[in-house]
Amino acid sequence: MSRQTQRLSLMAPSPGTERMLITHCYGTPGQGPKVYIQAALHADEWPGMMALQHLIPLLDEADAKGEIVGEIILVPYANPIGLDQRIGAAASGRYSFDGSGNFNRNWADLCAGAKPLLEGRLTGDVTQDTALVRDAFRTVVADQAAETPVQELRKILMGLSCDADYVLDLHCDGEATVHLYANERHAETVNALALDLDCPVVLLESTAGGGPFDEANASPWWQLATELDGAAHLPNACFSCTVEFRGRQDVSDAFGAKDAAGLMSFLRREGVVKGEPSPQRGTTFSNPLxxxxxxxxxxxxxxxxxxxxxxxxxxxxxxxxxxxxxxxxxxxxxxxxxxxxxxxxxxxxxxxxxxxxxxxxxxxxxxxxxxxxxxxx
Structure with a gap:
């Protein structure tokens, strides 16, 4: 199935204006693992946008060869609200000007919403119950309020990611090496991603706190397993990670191509795209946050x-x-x-x-x- 590009209209912030999200979708939903990758949730952090710009032709080529096994959703810019926020010539995309705070904090608590939907419904079968949980997550997101532009944006992004097997949220620091944030439960997977991305530093947390996007997608699985009766068998079915692609000024075709190659290697490693991975380094330094x-x-x-x-x-x-x-x-x-x-x-x-x-x-x-x-x- 060839790439499907969708334009998702958002609330107009004022008369005579419009906003939109663009998504690129590969593969067939429900067949194989689902991967969701977004860039620039913090809208003043742009290296991830360059990485996805270079990843698209790689996926187009793989798609033409029939190599895409799972479903892949790319959101080249996840925050058109933040992209539009400027003071003079300076971009200011980390915090919303509407007073709702950091764009990467306080995402929806899927566990709290899903528990009442799942009580007494789990069968004990891992495959069936994983599907039930994902359906509950979709229901929780669908019921979220969308009365403001920021609420609407959060609802759409979480709706795209909440049932994914892999979620990669692409950010950057001020000036930095590539580094990754992930939960310690996913140490093996994130360390493999680090090798693919030529990343020297991995930061592992038990509980990061603050409700960032990556944790909001991954943590509901282990929370349900401990908080819901009869759910101890549930797997940690979503690997979610924050990828920090160096610093704000590290936006170039050279870095974009390198980072896209690393992402492609990871997709091959995890069986989402056919082929062998091509890691860009042999070791990484993994430490507790x-x-x-x-x-x-x-x-x-x-x-x-x-x-x-x-x-x-x-x-x-x-x-x-x-x-x-x-x-x-x-x-x-x-x-x-x-x-x-x-x-x-x-x-x-x-x-x-x-x-x-x-x-x-x-x-x-x-x-x-x-x-x-x-x-x-």
Whole structure:
């Protein structure tokens, strides 16, 4: 079945305007595993859009050869609302201007909605009950409110993803290496994805907290297995992952082609597309998210970095200096709180007190990192 491109109309924000989502669908629904991939939910993060632009012709070619076994849905830009948000010449697509907050927080709680729909209905058969759960998820999403543009967008995106076997949410950091966020229950799969994407850092959480899109799709499965009577046999049937494709300025055809090749390799690895995977690296560093040191600015000023992204650093190494431009408070050294890989840093060089400055992926659990609030630290 050749690619089906759909235009999904959204609420008009004002008279004389319109918004839309574009989706590209491959394969046949219900035949083989379903994969959902979206880019730019944080609409000021664009490397994922470039990756999907390069993935489309690869999938077109595979489709023409009859190699697509499952169903694949691509959303090249997941947030037209955020894409339209600008202050002067600066894009501002992380938080909604309507006051509803971070576009990648507080997604629907599918478990809470599905439990009353599933009570007393599970058969004990894994295949049948997996289908029942997915049907319940679709019902929960269909019943969500869509009274505002943001609510409508969330309902549509979750409706496309809630019954998928694989969900990849493509983001980026300020300045960073490629890195991945996933639940520790999916360590084997995410580590394989890291090899395909040439990703040196994998961050595993038990509970990330905050209701991000990836967790909203994956966690209902293990939540139901523990919270619903007779559901202990349910599998963790959705692998969901946040892919951080480097930094905001890392948008190029070279990176896009490399990242698309990695995504294609993963699709082949998981049997969604026929063929052998082509991993781009042999090893990756996988660590608990609670072991990731996040250093914040203790005051306002200019940031000057002393080390490069991707370097291995030791606890106590100076990675950046906070500079008071007035010269009154001089310079404050910002040091690594753990030994590991210096994998991400802020792209803004003028910071306010409390701004995140850099991150180091380590191996030792850090006392100040709190489970359930790991994305906010």
């Amino acid at each position: 609670q072991a990731t040191d996040v250093v914040h600015a203790p005051g306002a000023g200019l940031i000057s970095y002393c080390r490069d992204i991707g370097e291995e650093v030791e606890k106590g190494d100076v990675l950046a200096v906070l500079i008071d431009p007035t010269g009154v408070n001089a310079r404050i050294e910002l040091k690594a709180g753990t030994t590991g890989i210096f994998f991400a840093r802020a792209d803004q060089r003028l910071v306010q007190p409390g701004d995140g400055v850099f991150k180091v992926a380590g191996s030792d659990i850090l006392d100040y990192r709190k489970e359930g609030a790991l994305l906010e630290a």
